[in-house]
Amino acid sequence: xxxxxxxxxxxxxxxxxxxxxxxxxxxxAMTPALSAKTKPPVxxxxxxxxxxxxxxxxxxxxxxxxxxxxxxxxxxxxxFRHDMIQLGNLTHNSGRALLDGAGDHGRCAGSYLTGIQVxxxxxxxxxxxxxxxxIANEIGNETRFASLELGMDDSRQAGDCDSGYSCAYTNxxxxxxxxxxxxxxxxxxxxxxxxxxTDADMTPEQRERxxxxxxxxxxxxxGDTKRLQSDLGPTxxxxxxxxxxxxxxxxxxxxxxxxxxxxxxxxxxxPYGVPPDFGExxxxxxxxxxxxxxxxxxRVATFMMTREGTSRSYREIGIADGHHPCTHHxxxxxxxxxxxxxxxxxxxxxxxxLHKLKNTPEGDSNLLDNSLIVYGAGLSDGNxxxxxxxxxxxxxxxxxxxxxxxxxxYRRETPMCNFHLTLMDMMGVHVENFGDASGRLDLAELG
Amino acid sequence: MQGRGAALPxxxxxxxxxxxxxxxxxxxxxxxxxxxxxxxxxxIALSLSRPSLRGAQLVEVVSAFYxxxxxxxxxxxxxxxxxxxxxxxxxxAAILDREGPEGPLYxxxxxxxxxxxxxxxxxxxxxxxxxxxxxxxxxxGPATGLVRLMKLYGARPQIxxxxxxxxxxxxxxxxxxxxxxxxxxxxxxxxxxxxxxxxPIVAVGREVGEAVAYPAASFERDFAWAPAHPLVDAYRxxxxxxxxxxxxxxxxVLHAVHPGAGHFDLxxxxxxxxxxxxxxxxxxxGGGRHRHLIVNPARRDEVVRLWTELVAAPPAxxxxxxxxxxxxxxxxxxxxxxxxPPAAAP
Numbered sequence: 166x167x168x169x170x171x172x173x174x175x176x177x178x179x180x181x182x183x184x185x186x187x188x189x190x191x192x193x194a195m196t197p198a199l200s201a202k203t204k205p206p207v208x209x210x211x212x213x214x215x216x217x218x219x220x221x222x223x224x225x226x227x228x229x230x231x232x233x234x235x236x237x238x239x240x241x242x243x244x245f246r247h248d249m250i251q252l253g254n255l256t257h258n259s260g261r262a263l264l265d266g267a268g269d270h271g272r273c274a275g276s277y278l279t280g281i282q283v284x285x286x287x288x289x290x291x292x293x294x295x296x297x298x299x300i301a302n303e304i305g306n307e308t309r310f311a312s313l314e315l316g317m318d319d320s321r322q323a324g325d326c327d328s329g330y331s332c333a334y335t336n337x338x339x340x341x342x343x344x345x346x347x348x349x350x351x352x353x354x355x356x357x358x359x360x361x362x363t364d365a366d367m368t369p370e371q372r373e374r375x376x377x378x379x380x381x382x383x384x385x386x387x388g389d390t391k392r393l394q395s396d397l398g399p400t401x402x403x404x405x406x407x408x409x410x411x412x413x414x415x416x417x418x419x420x421x422x423x424x425x426x427x428x429x430x431x432x433x434x435x436p437y438g439v440p441p442d443f444g445e446x447x448x449x450x451x452x453x454x455x456x457x458x459x460x461x462x463x464r465v466a467t468f469m470m471t472r473e474g475t476s477r478s479y480r481e482i483g484i485a486d487g488h489h490p491c492t493h494h495x496x497x498x499x500x501x502x503x504x505x506x507x508x509x510x511x512x513x514x515x516x517x518x519l520h521k522l523k524n525t526p527e528g529d530s531n532l533l534d535n536s537l538i539v540y541g542a543g544l545s546d547g548n549x550x551x552x553x554x555x556x557x558x559x560x561x562x563x564x565x566x567x568x569x570x571x572x573x574x575y576r577r578e579t580p581m582c583n584f585h586l587t588l589m590d591m592m593g594v595h596v597e598n599f600g601d602a603s604g605r606l607d608l609a610e611l612g
Numbered sequence: 613m614q615g616r617g618a619a620l621p622x623x624x625x626x627x628x629x630x631x632x633x634x635x636x637x638x639x640x641x642x643x644x645x646x647x648x649x650x651x652x653x654x655x656i657a658l659s660l661s662r663p664s665l666r667g668a669q670l671v672e673v674v675s676a677f678y679x680x681x682x683x684x685x686x687x688x689x690x691x692x693x694x695x696x697x698x699x700x701x702x703x704x705a706a707i708l709d710r711e712g713p714e715g716p717l718y719x720x721x722x723x724x725x726x727x728x729x730x731x732x733x734x735x736x737x738x739x740x741x742x743x744x745x746x747x748x749x750x751x752x753g754p755a756t757g758l759v760r761l762m763k764l765y766g767a768r769p770q771i772x773x774x775x776x777x778x779x780x781x782x783x784x785x786x787x788x789x790x791x792x793x794x795x796x797x798x799x800x801x802x803x804x805x806x807x808x809x810x811x812p813i814v815a816v817g818r819e820v821g822e823a824v825a826y827p828a829a830s831f832e833r834d835f836a837w838a839p840a841h842p843l844v845d846a847y848r849x850x851x852x853x854x855x856x857x858x859x860x861x862x863x864x865v866l867h868a869v870h871p872g873a874g875h876f877d878l879x880x881x882x883x884x885x886x887x888x889x890x891x892x893x894x895x896x897x898g899g900g901r902h903r904h905l906i907v908n909p910a911r912r913d914e915v916v917r918l919w920t921e922l923v924a925a926p927p928a929x930x931x932x933x934x935x936x937x938x939x940x941x942x943x944x945x946x947x948x949x950x951x952x953p954p955a956a957a958p
Contacts, residue, residue, distance in 0.1 A: 228726075253726070254726060256737075258737040258740065261737075261741065262741070263740050263741050264741060264742075264743065282740075574726045575726065576693070576725060576726050576728060576729055576730060577688055577726070577727065577728060577729040577734075578688070578690075578729035578730065578733050578734050578737055579729075579730070579733075580733065598765040598766075601736075601737075601764075601765075601766065602765065603730060603732070603733045603764055603765075
């Protein structure tokens, strides 16, 4: 790190042993004096939940301002009612059977961000470049990672995961090419090391020594940190302290998770470092995503909270049945209630992530204001496998491009790809056509 | 991807037009019910070619009369976006405003624009679910929506693959052919459609509809099985008791479904030209891709009889997912002759 009298470069890293490099959040010192304020970048994340959502407890009844009581599944997001738009009637026609028979789970996940009808195969897979990757291809060179792909459930890339559809479709959101999905990182430790480059380039001796003494990554960059702090004003020093503290907190969570994974038998084979508790796992992953956004390590992320079609149980909230079997409730009220509780549990986790983003100051606003967080599913009614009126929330203001706090319902059959095109526009990436888009969403309704 | 191994379902037809403004448009929805009951066709998309909320409500009510619980997509009403066309037709009021003992007699499920779909997108989406060459489109209104369909990204190859034929219930090709308001409403679109549409086109002029009109007597005679029927209400409200209903759209649907059945004669190939006032003229030869239907007087009575059998049929039972009726879910019915004669005329 070299600090001069000029503005601090946006791409400044605190460097340490091995390949350790900690990117910095957006600091006032990065704004050149006597010049127009640098506008923080806009970040985009897709958070995906599987098996549809209980739409009766999801959809706000009326268009317009979100003023009334929120539906049950949105209640955990009460604090964000003025930060989100609930979009209605978006449809993925390419998720429908279209003569390909059974396999709605494989199709809906495969088409979710690619916008096309994926090839029904377990071997000869074919999708298309996903919209997040189109964005990453354009703006990814401005950040350390063009994009991040996160998950929490299963990253198998082969085998039959739904009626002849490869697991590559159900387990990935991001596709770099027609045939190359980008598998999500499931293990928080691996994500941490990817973000901060700790163990990867260390010698075995260095790695062993670090493990033995459980030293924080911050210890390795302490020299750079002290030099930087002496050049910062009080506001930036506080921001930096908070930022480094958040990294340390993630480290502590990881250590705790690693201990827990040894002491608690989750009943499932888990990779090293993955907490058995869903909420704790999500918190770790989303905290690191927050840091990645805050430090401008990436501006594009996909997060498959659990894989499409998952039969994961939620013992954390007392549900031993698998998620997927519950969604095929056929009107059984007990099973329907379980689906609703799982959906609620997911939005509770989302709320934690949003809190973190909103409580992260950036420029004159906060990280959530400068983000576009899309939360949704590739099916609406999981019982009937419907592909219209897909549950979709857009949270954040995209750096002032979106005016949230509303319910917007589009016409029936409005392609989800219209939304994708609009998001690409807001990320500064202009694409003429995408998937089955028939146009853009009316920006006046979003912005 | 094409499905393999199973027999093709009956041909799927998308119907787009001024359906709410012409009685034969509403009768065509009933005709599809009759064809569906015989396993001869499926109505895959239903749309207005001009924006009208009242029109969408009317069409949806008639559609829902036959298909109360439509599956995804089917049963939805499409129309283009834009300023709503005024509609004060008595038939619409007779249906939409008719009160029963406990409120509105017919449930109006289309409340606002968001309950409708873009007609071009709706037709595109439904075509994608059809086997190659097993779909047809009937247009009974301005061509605006179909031209937009052609221009949708990636749609043209799908149209070429899926659509066997386009049948136009517009224009007039008789001796005293007058301008057609549906053509005049968007002359540019009509010309573009005729020039650029990638499949064979057959036009059904007004003179055909008038020659094989739907008999007025049928409304009082053949719908008695229903305590209240929206088509009977619409006919009565039209205020011309005893007048047969020109059946241009019905003829177009029948030809779209059974082009080789010989119900009508066909002109030789040629070119249809569109004048600025909406007048259409047909010129044979010239390597043209267009044809138009010609009434065969010897078959006229048979066609009219077919209308009443099919249009006045009760709602067809539906399969579990809205598909064609099966022996298991179809109540016993008297045998009816197939629409397609055993020995199809050329």
